[in-house]
Amino acid sequence: MTKTTIEMEKAAMILKLLGDKTRLTMVKILDDSDCCVCEFVEIFQTSQPSISQHLRKLRDVGLVKEERKGQWIFYSINKDNEYYSFVESVLKQLPDQGYKLRELEKNGTRITCC
Amino acid sequence: MTKTTIEMEKAAMILKLLGDKTRLTMVKILDDSDCCVCEFVEIFQTSQPSISQHLRKLRDVGLVKEERKGQWIFYSINKDNEYYSFVESVLKQLPDQGYKLRELEKNGTRITCC
DNA sequence: TTAATATATAATAATTTGCTTATATAAGCA
């Protein structure tokens, strides 16, 4: 175990960030596979700005990082983040969300876009 | 491991609840020892209604329970709660907060009140 | 170059949250 305890204030900040269904699901999905913005828009059936704003919050604390690939911007978990192990310990309690991406593939929405 | 995964929606709800420094610290403290309201007021140096309101949120989802002892009401972790193991998995990442109660003892604030 | 697509950002509005102040209730004590 590489467990260094996290400060209470920082822990509360991270938990608040994860305490939103959309962001929590995003992070859980990203923990398995990189994803681009339009896929999240499809998955959550919500507006693009809303998705972007959630991603920004995650990015602002360094939990996720972005990488442009042509027209698209892919997000991925930032394993170098100081809170990564704390976040992982939460994520591993959650049910797998891989089916959400598989649904996209079934719809053809995944390939079309990314 | 008695790990039954928690639904995403419920997980987000619990994380939001814990995503407040005061509540997170309360729960961490209660995980070690029962505590009464006036002790929390002392520890967090804030108003009694504010403490009561935080406790109510924790109680409303069944994370903590109360027991009256004469004049005082003691709060404790509700280990029967369906989210208990999820919460525990978070709490065990956090630094021990026992020193906060020991400080009260030093001040005499713990004994005086409870 | 123009149009289309993907994304970010800014401004605004709606909702939620957390604190304060005031008040109510319950128990213990003079």
Added chain:
DNA sequence: TGCTTATATAAGCAAATTATTATATATTAA
């Protein structure tokens, strides 16, 4: 019984959060 202490609750308010609408930027394709 009346006073004090511990706690809860209600109402009001300011700050924070989230979603929406509008607009800007970057890339690709025609």
